[in-house]
Amino acid sequence: MRMFFILMLGATIAGPARAQTGGMALADFQSAGRARLMQADTNGDGRIARAEWTARPRGATNAKGDPARMFDRLDTNKDGALDQGEIDALLAHRFARMDANRDGTLTAEERQAARGRAND
Ligand SMILES: [Ca+2]
Ligand SMILES: [Ca+2]
Secondary structure: OHHHHHHHHHHHHHHHHHHHOOOEEHHHHHHHHHHHHHHHOOOOOOOEEHHHHHOOOHHHHOOOOOHHHHHHHHOOOOOOEEOHHHHHHHHHHHHHHHOOOOOOEEOHHHHHHHOOOOOO
16 A cells, blocks of 8 residues: 555656656757768768768758758868768757757747758
């Protein structure tokens, strides 16, 4: 009987904390985004070369503007390829722009609002 009581108490405490994390955290956003972006890595070397980036189908980029210019901005160390760190930086930047209330998670509403906006 006492055990049941403790379990109930535990559920009550865990409840509100779980409600706050109903949105998507940065780490989840980055792992999902990384998986999507790395589809462009057609030679499988774990990096996205300039040619691989610009060869992506227009629809997949989800961005307005010139893909080559976008690449040059993302390739911060100017070695001609996007590595994991540069991709994570891009995704962190997108995440920060989408997180309208700055609580560190993206709700469905925040992701919806970002759709249709140009990414940079
Ligand atoms: Ca680079
Ligand atoms: Ca948010």
